[in-house]
Amino acid sequence: MNLTTKLLLGIGLSAGFLSYAQDLSQVRPVLTGAPFLRIAPDARSGGMGDQGVATSPDAFSQFWNAAKYPFSRTSSSVGLNYTPYMGKLTNDVFLLYGAFHKFLGQEERSTISASIYYFNMGEVELTELGVDNTVTSNGVSKPNEMSIDVAYGLKLSDSYSMAVTGRFIRSDLSGGFNTDTTLKPANTFAVDVSGYYTSPRFSSFGNYEGKVNAGFAVTNLGPKLDYTGDEASRSYLPTMARLGVGYDMYLDEMNRVGISVEGSKILVPGSEFVGTDPNTRQPIYQVPNVGVMAGIGKSFKNTNSIMYSGALEYSYDNAFAVRGGYFHESEEQGARQFATAGIGLKYRSFGLDVSYLINMSKINTALDNTIRFGLTWNIGDETSNVDY
Numbered sequence: 001m002n003l004t005t006k007l008l009l010g011i012g013l014s015a016g017f018l019s020y021a022q023d024l025s026q027v028r029p030v031l032t033g034a035p036f037l038r039i040a041p042d043a044r045s046g047g048m049g050d051q052g053v054a055t056s057p058d059a060f061s062q063f064w065n066a067a068k069y070p071f072s073r074t075s076s077s078v079g080l081n082y083t084p085y086m087g088k089l090t091n092d093v094f095l096l097y098g099a100f101h102k103f104l105g106q107e108e109r110s111t112i113s114a115s116i117y118y119f120n121m122g123e124v125e126l127t128e129l130g131v132d133n134t135v136t137s138n139g140v141s142k143p144n145e146m147s148i149d150v151a152y153g154l155k156l157s158d159s160y161s162m163a164v165t166g167r168f169i170r171s172d173l174s175g176g177f178n179t180d181t182t183l184k185p186a187n188t189f190a191v192d193v194s195g196y197y198t199s200p201r202f203s204s205f206g207n208y209e210g211k212v213n214a215g216f217a218v219t220n221l222g223p224k225l226d227y228t229g230d231e232a233s234r235s236y237l238p239t240m241a242r243l244g245v246g247y248d249m250y251l252d253e254m255n256r257v258g259i260s261v262e263g264s265k266i267l268v269p270g271s272e273f274v275g276t277d278p279n280t281r282q283p284i285y286q287v288p289n290v291g292v293m294a295g296i297g298k299s300f301k302n303t304n305s306i307m308y309s310g311a312l313e314y315s316y317d318n319a320f321a322v323r324g325g326y327f328h329e330s331e332e333q334g335a336r337q338f339a340t341a342g343i344g345l346k347y348r349s350f351g352l353d354v355s356y357l358i359n360m361s362k363i364n365t366a367l368d369n370t371i372r373f374g375l376t377w378n379i380g381d382e383t384s385n386v387d388y
Contacts, residue, residue, distance in 0.1 A: 033235030047342015049325025076380030
């Protein structure tokens with residue numbers, strides 16, 4: 001892929017986050033810096049309509065809701081996930097996500113967890129056209145983005161927990177090519193606040209046992225990213241608010257069926273109408289340049305920025321799972337509408353998750369027909385949550 005294509009995709013939507021090769025004249029998505037933080041990093045959530053704030057705990061809960069870890073079935077786990085990206089256009093763009101959690105103390109009430117998320121945008125060969133039409137190589141650019149975070153989770157009661165996450169974010173869209181430009185790597189930090197509720201089992205429909213799960217998370221709340229040193233051109237972080245609820249029905253001690261729904265909203269102001277071009281008579285839209293908290297307030301004017309998803313998961317003896325989901329976003333905000341499917345396998349302390357995305361929109365997405373892979377290693381002992 002040539003330099004111009006990659007940089008435009010990277011700077012605008014982090015290598016085609018929303019769509020490509022379509023007429024987007026009626027699409028006005030909310031643009032942010034480091035938009036890779038909006039991409040679901042793990043195969044389990046990737047098979048459940050890109051949701052995870054209220055699903056049962058797993059090794060990758062750090063991204064969605066770190067407050068789920070105090071209800072984990074294992075005292076410690078490690079997870080690694082690989083996602084190929086923009087597979088229709090290139091084969092050297094991918095996302096890597098690794099996560100770890102561990103219980104603190106003997107009472108199984110608090111956890112420490114950490115993760116790293118890395119987005120590789122591939123290699124770009126730089127060339128220069130001379131006055132005599134000769135092409136000279138100027139080396140290779142390697143744009144990339146990453147985040148590193150640590151979270152602390154605590155059970156406040158037998159059914160409810162909360163967590164706080166601190167995150168360092170680095171976005172290097174220049175990849176070393178900016179020797180004569182103002183574009184530079186941008187660094188910032190952010191925090192997440194999340195909560196998770198899971199009820200004890202109770203007598204439910206048809207005398208089956210059931211339980212209710214619910215969760216919320218406000219993620220990536222922090223200062224803007226500065227790519228140029230110009231205050232007026234700083235980029236908002238992809239601050240998100242998520243709220244979800246789920247219900248698990250236990251058909252017997254081996255078989256469980258879970259259904260969950262989740263709503264999310266980006267807490268970043270969208271473009272606002274500021275006037276009409278006197279020459280073309282076309283409307284002009286601009287993103288308001290305000291502070292982070294003021295931007296969150298303005299984001300509620302954009303009712304189209306609410307997304308929702310639904311998922312279904314069948315699990316047998318916590319060793320085999322089949323999943324399906326659906327995700328919907330308004331056409332004006334990017335038109336991501338897709339179905340997902342996935343499976344999960346577990347053998348002793350090792351687990352494998354695979355998911356597949358099926359585009360349901362007229363606008364192509366960067367993850368269309370993408371298969372994601374996730375590996376989990378439960379390195380600790382079972383906790384008292386196994387019987388909860």
